[in-house]
Amino acid sequence: MSDLPGLKGRTPILAGFRREREGNAVIDVSRLCSFHPKMKSYDRHRLPDPCKNLPETPSVWSALEGSTIFGSEKxxxxxxxxxxxxxxxxxxVAAHGGPDALSSTPVENLFLMCSTKKRLPFRKMYKPSLCIVAQGAKRIEVAETVLDYPAGTALAISVELPGYGGVTQASSEEPFLGMTIEFDMDMIRAVLDKLPTPPSTASDGSGLFVEQLSDAQQDCIARLVRLLEMPEAVPVLYPAIMQELYYWLLVGPNGGEIAKMVRSESHTQRIADAIFHLRRDFRRPVRIEELADVACMSPSSFHQHFKTLTSMTPLQYQKQLRLIEARRLMVMEAANVTRAAFEVGYESPSQFSREYSRLFGSPPKQDAMTLRPHRAQLGL
Structure with missing residues (x-):
């Protein structure tokens, strides 16, 4: 049989889950797809919380088409x-999850994703992480910042941020293939301390950027993925490969941004401390002065640096945290609107409904009723 579309010269997987015609014969391409017997159920604690990966309405991307691209060249x-x-x-992904799924790995907080179709944006909390694209493309929107990152690039997120993300380029012939690795701050700090010449840090920038992957970075990532096929070797070899990857990031064009995540005197690290404090108890009202004290800044300086890094004010950040959690309660725990509103800190259900509709595009009850039948797929 001839090479399948989009995967010429590769292992014949993930291409075209449909019936192909070759001459007078009809070949069932789906039989080329393999699924790992151990993946009948996901290891949930190693995957992103499905409650935070909820699909949005199709109107979101249309609203973004005219947006300005901030923080990085589009x-x-x-x-x-x-x-x-x-x-x-x-x-x-063919051996561990197959098409249109998340593939768990032997490493906690590291997973791969495959999608044969574009995916509507979903709102979630993005942890500090590196999101790598090997094929296809994705887009992320955080407040006014919109970034596209295609194959051969990686999105780096330096602080925990609420935002929209979705697959913008995928097909049966060339599925989207990506991987997310949560940053290990202790390991980054250890690698940074060994550099003879630490990277210089520029002025404050956004909490996320897109980097073109160098040949050295791609080689390292490919070896990392192949290592995941050998769970017994992961405890021994994984730390060394990750140290190498962090090295290439630190000596790369955005090394200063990576370094700011772990430098205690940096504004990035101070804001991250304040965000941790805010997330720990987001249900109660929090004063700017309290957060500024955690960050060891004056209130005015804290407000300025917080907005530069997250593209939103502390109040807007807390509001999105509350609404994302309320949505989880209604969809995954069948909470009613009033209960969800009170549990995330709202005193007025009517105010909660207005702000929820403004963020998600539909009233809370209608939104939850639409999503509940799809709870099993919300982790995809």
Whole structure:
């Protein structure tokens, strides 16, 4: 049989889950897809909370089409992707989850994703992490900041942020293939301390940026994915590969932004401390002075640096935290609107409904009723 579309010269997986015609014969391409027997159920504690991966209405992206791209130059085409990188991703997801699924790994807080179709944006809390694209493309929107990141690039998130994200380029012939790795701050700090010349840090920037992956970074990531196929070797070899990856990030063009995440004197680290304090008890009213004290800043300086890093004010940040949690309660725990409002800190259900509708595009009861039948798929 000839090579399948989009995967010429690769292992014949993930291409075209449909029936292909070759001459007079009809070939069932779906039989080329393999699924790992151990993946009948996901290891939930290693995957993103499905309650925070809820699909949004189609109107969201249409509203973004006219948005300005902040924080990074908009990337309209794919960067150079080494065949080895895409092959490693395709091979792993075929054996551990298959198409249109999250693939768990032996490493906590590291997972791979495959999608054969575009995915509507969903709102969630993004943890500090590196989101790598080997094939296809994604988009993220945080407040006024909109970033596209195609194959051969990675999105770096330096502080926990609420935002929209979705797959913008995928097909049966060339599925979206990506991976998310949560940053290990202790390991980044250890690598940074060993550098003979630490990266210089520029003035304050946004809490996220897109980086073109170098050949060295792609080689490292491909080896990491292949290592995941050997769980017994992961405890021994995984730390070394991750140290190498952090090294290439720190000596790369955005090394200063990575370094700011772990430098105690940096504004990024101070704001991250304040965000942790806010998330720990987001239900109660929090004064700017309290958060500024945690960050060891004056209230005016804290407000300025917080908005620069997160693209929103502390009050807006807390409001999104509350509404995302309320949505989880209504969809996953069948809470009614009043209960959800009170549990996340609202005193007025009517105010809660207005703000919920403004954020998610539909009233809370209607939104929850629409999403409840799809609870089993919300982790995809």
């Amino acid at each position: 990337l309209t085409g794919s960067a150079a992707v080494k065949t080895d990188l895409a092959d490693a991703f395709a091979s792993y």
